[in-house]
Amino acid sequence: SRTGRPDEVGVIGVAVFRERVAPPPPPVPMPFPRRDGYSREESAPRGELEARNKSMAPSASASADSAAPGESSAMAQSRSQPAPSLGTGHGRRETSYVGHTTFERLRSSPDEVVRIRYDSRENLVAAGVIPASPAPRWPRPAGPSPFPASEAGYVPDPPPRY
Numbered sequence: 530s531r532t533g534r535p536d537e538v539g540v541i542g543v544a545v546f547r548e549r550v551a552p553p554p555p556p557v558p559m560p561f562p563r564r565d566g567y568s569r570e571e572s573a574p575r576g577e578l579e580a581r582n583k584s585m586a587p588s589a590s591a592s593a594d595s596a597a598p599g600e601s602s603a604m605a606q607s608r609s610q611p612a613p614s615l616g617t618g619h620g621r622r623e624t625s626y627v628g629h630t631t632f633e634r635l636r637s638s639p640d641e642v643v644r645i646r647y648d649s650r651e652n653l654v655a656a657g658v659i660p661a662s663p664a665p666r667w668p669r670p671a672g673p674s675p676f677p678a679s680e681a682g683y684v685p686d687p688p689p690r691y
Contacts, residue, residue: 540646544639548632 654661 543643547635
């Protein structure tokens with residue numbers, strides 16, 4: 530009702546569309562071989578070819594300088610990358626950014642439509658949608674519970690191992 534549409538409370542609607550896939554780019558044409566049957570690299574003078582290969586290869590001293598003593602460059606690279614984060618780490622502040630993208634529908638009508646109706650537990654019991662549960666052994670606090678499956682209100686110990 531806060532959205533200004535009080536008649537639409539208690540329902541969630543989802544329309545799912547497939548995306549129109551852009552055609553792949555045309556293949557890049559392959560260069561024609563030389564008439565003598567050799568590629569340009571094979572017919573280049575030996576010294577010129579070696580110089581070209583040396584300039585393209587990373588220097589061994591550069592990768593060794595970036596690693597700590599006694600540590601391979603692969604180990605140094607894995608050490609510098611942060612470990613993946615799982616959740617918020619019990620209160621540590623996390624930041625996420627929102628971006629916009631384009632989406633072109635494959636068709637004008639949705640591929641699937643999902644309708645979900647919801648209501649309070651009391652109304653669902655009154656309508657006969659769900660059964661009324663027996664009264665709890667002790668009063669539970671009003672409102673949502675962080676551990677709804679536990680009658681004691683906390684997470685029970687895990688089952689013992691074999």
